[in-house]
Amino acid sequence: MFSAQGPSLRELCVQALSSVQRGYDLLAPKFDHTxxxxPQSILDATAQALSEFGPVSQGLDVCCGTGAGMQVLRPLCQGRITGVDFSAGMLAQARNAHPDATWVRADARALPFADGFDLAVTFGALGHFLPAERPAVFEGVYRALRPGGLFAFPIGAPPPPTSVALWVTLGFDLAMRVRNALWRPPFVMYYRTSPLPAVLDDLTAAGFTATTVDLTALGRRRDGSPRCRLILARKPADPH
Incomplete structure (x- = not known):
């Protein structure tokens, strides 16, 4: 799972016993080797699905990490592309990899933007927010978008009931809950706290009109359902 350039077991343990912010500061130099x-396949599939919505002017990557989402934004955005994250370590790596972008340190639960972007994306971040925190994230993205702006992000299908993946994710989430009950500060990272219906409900409550499209490039499950969908949440052209 890890390359030779990735973190050691000891480094991962230190990260897991830190706060989310401190943990990612520590992991940042080796994050791209974990x-x-x-995955590149998800970035490519998202970029392909969004290609019909471009070009646009300004783009925003929420919880940008080391900046992988810039691969999706750059071909679509003719103007400024911005990444926001609360980890200084991750932003330092992103800044080195993409010096032409703008980087902002901020908490996604309190985004400091208003009506500035045409397109926002996020990748792999929802598990870092408890269900009660998710509305604040979506409301912040809504404020950051111009009228008519689009918020897009992929979301994977839940593992089949008989799959090993289901029990792995259940076990991980249980271990994380035990860890957070016994150790402070908490490290919030869960795989099964953002089911599609709940995410769509929260987007609607924030003011978006939300739909999904199948990311067919990522394949289908045995029952024919997609392995991954792209959520397309549109801010009304006239939000008033």
């Missing part, structure tokens, strides 16, 4: 980085 399986936690958004």
């Amino acid at each position: 399986p936690f980085r958004t």
Whole structure:
């Protein structure tokens, strides 16, 4: 799972016993050599699906990490592309990799933007927010978008009931809950706290009109359903 350039077991343990922010500051120099980085196949499929919505002017990557989402924004955006994250370490890596972008340190639950972007994306971030925190994130993205702006992000299908993946994710989430009950500060990272219906409900409550499209390039499950969908949440052209 990890390359030779990735973190050691000891480094991962230190990260796991830190806060989310401190943990990612520590992991940042080696993050791109871990399986936690958004897979290239997901970035490519998202970019392909969004190509019909471009070009646009300004783009925003929410919880940008080391900046992988810039691969999606750059071909679509004719103007400024911006990444926002609360980890200074991750932003330092992103700045080195993409010096032409703008980088802002901020908490996604309190985004400091208003009506400035035509397109916002996020990758792999929802598990870092408890369900009660998710509305604040979506409301912040809504404020950051111009009228008519689009918020897009991929979301994977839940593992089949009989799959090993289901029990792995259940076990991980249980271990994380035990860790957070016994250790402070908490490290919020869960795989099964953002089911599609709940995410769509929260987007609607924030003011978006939300639909999904199948990311067919990522394949289908045995029952024919997509392995991954792209959520397209549109801010009304006239939000008033």
